[in-house]
Amino acid sequence: xxxxxxxxxxxxxxxxxxxxxxxxxxxxxxxxxxxxxxxxxxxxxxxxxxxxxxxxxxxxxxxxxxxxxxxxxxxxxxxxxxxxxxxxxxxxxxxxxxxxxxxxxxxxxxxxxxxxxxxxxxxxxxxxxxxxxxxxxxxxxxxxxxxxxxxxxxxxxxxxxxxxxxxxxxxxxxxxxxxxxxxxxxxxxxxxxxxxxxxxxxxxxxxxxxxxxxxxxxxxxxxxxxxxxxxxxxxxxxxxxxxxxxxxxxxxxxxxxxxxxxxxxxxxxxxxxxxxxxxxxxxxxxxxxxxxxxxxxxxxxxxxxxxxxxxxxxxxxxxxxxxxxxxxxxxxxxxxxx
Numbered sequence: 268x269x270x271x272x273x274x275x276x277x278x279x280x281x282x283x284x285x286x287x288x289x290x291x292x293x294x295x296x297x298x299x300x301x302x303x304x305x306x307x308x309x310x311x312x313x314x315x316x317x318x319x320x321x322x323x324x325x326x327x328x329x330x331x332x333x334x335x336x337x338x339x340x341x342x343x344x345x346x347x348x349x350x351x352x353x354x355x356x357x358x359x360x361x362x363x364x365x366x367x368x369x370x371x372x373x374x375x376x377x378x379x380x381x382x383x384x385x386x387x388x389x390x391x392x393x394x395x396x397x398x399x400x401x402x403x404x405x406x407x408x409x410x411x412x413x414x415x416x417x418x419x420x421x422x423x424x425x426x427x428x429x430x431x432x433x434x435x436x437x438x439x440x441x442x443x444x445x446x447x448x449x450x451x452x453x454x455x456x457x458x459x460x461x462x463x464x465x466x467x468x469x470x471x472x473x474x475x476x477x478x479x480x481x482x483x484x485x486x487x488x489x490x491x492x493x494x495x496x497x498x499x500x501x502x503x504x505x506x507x508x509x510x511x512x513x514x515x516x517x518x519x520x521x522x523x524x525x526x527x528x529x530x531x532x533x534x535x536x537x538x539x540x541x542x543x544x545x546x547x548x549x550x551x552x553x554x555x556x557x558x559x560x561x562x563x564x565x566x567x568x569x570x571x572x573x574x575x576x577x578x579x580x581x582x583x584x585x586x587x588x589x590x591x592x593x594x595x596x597x598x599x600x601x602x603x604x605x
Contacts, residue, residue, distance in 0.1 A: 309321060309323065309328060309331070309347060309350050309351045310323075311377055311378075311379055312351070312352065312353065312558070314378065314379065315561075316559050316560070316561055317352070317353065317557075317558050317559050317560065318379055318380050318560060319353035319374075319379055319380050319381070319382045319424070319558060319571070320353055320370070320373065320374035320377055320379035320380065320381055320382070321350075321351065321352065321353045321377075321379075322353070322354070322356065322370075322373075325350065325354065325575070326575065326577065326578065326592040327346055327347075327349040327350035327354075327575070327576070327577055327597065328350040330346045330350070330577075330592070330594055330597065331343050331346050331347055331350050334346060342598060345598055345601035345602060346577075346594075346597060346598070346601060348554060348601045348604060349554070349575075349576045349577055349597060349600070349601060352557055352558050352572055353379075353382055353558055353571075353572065354382070354530070354558075354572040354573075354574075354575040354576070355382050355383065355384040355426060355571070355572065355573040355574065355575065356370045356381065356382065356383055356384065357384040357386055357575075357590065358383055358384065358385060358386075358387075358414060360387045360401065360410055363387075363410050363413040363414050363417065364413035364414065364416050364417040365417065366417065367383065367413070367414045367415075367416075367417025367418050367423075368416075368417035368418075368419070369417075370383065371383075371417065371418050371419070371421035371422070371423050372421065374421070374422065374423075375421050375422065379422075380422040380423060380424055381418075381421065381422065381423040381424070382423075382424050382426070382571065382573075383414070383418075383423055383424070383425050383426070384425075384426045384429070384500075384573060385411075385414060385425055385426070385427050385428055385455065385459075386400075386428060386429055387400050387401050387407060387410050387428075388400050388401065388407065388428045388431045388448060388451065388452070389401050389402065389403060389404065389406075389407055389444065389447070389448070389451070390440055390441070390444050390448075391430075391431075392430065392434075393434055393439040393440060404447055404450075404451055407451050407455075408451070408454060411454070411455045411458050411459065412458065414459070415458050415459055415461075415462060418459075418462055418465055419462070420462070420463045420464055421464060422464045422465075423462075423464065423465045423466070424465070424466045424468070425459050425465060425466065425467045425468065426468050426470060426497050426500065426526075426571075426573050427452065427455055427456065427459070427467055427468065427469050427470060427493075427497075428452060428455070428469075428470055429470045429497070429500040429501060429573070430470065430472070430500075431448060431452060431470060432448075432452070432469070432470060432471060432472065432481060432484045432485060432488060433470070433471075433472035433473075433476060433481070435448060435449070435484050436476075436480040436481060436484055437476075437480075448488075449484065449487045449488050452469065452488035452489060453487070453488050453489035453492075454489075455467075456469060456488070456489035456490075456492050456493045457489060457492060460492055460493060460494070466494040466495075467493045467494050468493065468494060468495050468496055468497040468525070468526055468568075469485065469488060469489070469490055469493045469495075469496045469497070470496065470497045470498075470500055471485060471496040471497065471498055471513075471516055471525070472498065473498055473499045473500070473502040473504050473509070473512070474498070474499065474504040474505075474508040474509050474511065474512035475502070475504065475536075476512075478512055478515040478516045478519070479519075481516060482516070482519045482520060485516070485520055486520060490520050490521075490523060491520075491521065493523070494524070494568075495523045495524040495525050495526065495568055496513075496516065496517075496520075496523060496525045496526075497525060497526050497527075497528065497571075497573065498512055498513045498516075498525055498526075498527055498528070499527050499528045499529070499532065500528045500573045500574060501528065501530075501531075501546075501573070501574040501580065502528065502531075502532070502536070502546065503531055503532050503534075503535060503536040503537065503546070503549065503552055504532060504535065504536055505532055505535045506527055506529055506532060506555060506556055506570065508535075509527045509529075509532070510527065510564065510567060513525040513527065513566065513567070514566060517566055522566070524565075524566050524567065524568045525566065525567060525568065526567070526568050526569045526570070526571050526573075527567060527569075527570055527571070528571055528572065528573040528574055529555030529556040529557075529558070529570040529571070529572065530554065530555060530571075530572035530573060530574045530575070530576045531552050531553070531554065531555060531574060531576055531600060532552075532555040533552065533553030533554050533555045533556075533600075533603065533604055534551060534552050534553040534603060536549070537549030537550065537551065537552065544583060546580065547580045547581055547583040547584065547586075548579060548580045548581070548583050548584040548585075548586045548593075548596060549584075550584070550599070551599075551603065552599075552600060552603065553600060553603035553604045554576055554600050554601065554603075554604040555570070556570045557570070558570055558571050558572050576597060576600050576601075577592060577593060577594070577596055577597025577600065578590055578591060578592055578593065579591050579592075579593045579596065
């Protein structure tokens with residue numbers, strides 16, 4: 268049985284907050300070298316190492332402000348380990364075009380690229396914590412059109428549908444929906460890939476799976492037209508294992524490059540307790556490699572924090588709903604990374 272996990276999360280961009288905070292960063296004279304601005308907000312990472320936008324109004328940044336106001340300096344410093352780095356912005360279906368536009372415009376103003384996550388495939392997550400998705404194929408196509416309209420010609424990297432292909436091959440998604448899902452993914456790759464400055468990475472599961480099971484589904488879902496694929500999204504497999512898995516996949520699909528989600532893989536996967544639940548808010552995990560495009564490997568385009576560290580996998584182990592910010596878990600991740 269393949270490993271499952273809820274990848275769902277919500278975009279956390281408020282238009283006014285983003286604009287004001289970015290204006291504050293700009294007025295401080297930040298030249299993009301990764302230093303903090305005068306107001307204490309975390310600014311962008313050096314563009315040459317990490318071209319992706321750091322959301323100055325994200326959950327982690329807000330938690331830093333809260334801890335600081337409460338005089339909890341040690342906790343604030345720990346959460347800065349998360350707030351200082353770019354993370355994926357998971358687009359909310361109900362506000363897809365507006366959010367895609369807000370994020371990409373904010374990133375453009377900061378001279379960075381937006382990192383977007385598309386997670387709205389019909390019959391998503393097989394009835395688990397992140398169940399839902401578009402009501403049908405037509406609704407999904409409309410959603411993708413809205414995302415594309417919001418991105419426009421601005422620079423964006425899109426992680427397309429975590430787990431969607433994995434749940435085709437592991438028996439989680441009913442057989443009757445397989446062909447539609449493959450068609451929808453292929454259409455999304457084509458639509459988003461046609462945008463002038465958008466890169467699309469089609470999700471390809473994680474190192475807990477057999478890569479040979481993903482070859483054919485990836486091809487049917489349009490990997491040939493994608494810029495590459497993503498692995499380990501919201502999961503915990505080590506970068507070494509994820510690289511090995513990605514390279515085995517790549518060799519069978521035209522040597523396509525890939526990106527690795529390193530957001531929480533610092534201590535590798537959790538191996539105690541019920542194996543069927545080890546993906547969900549496991550204890551003792553740590554932040555992984557910091558996001559960068561300088562991976563030292565021609566096939567690995569980037570290490571990314573696609574899953575936002577500190578956001579819950581679901582209502583397990585005392586966690587809130589999938590995608591909700593969980594300060595205690597964020598602190599655990601940061602402490603384990605010291």
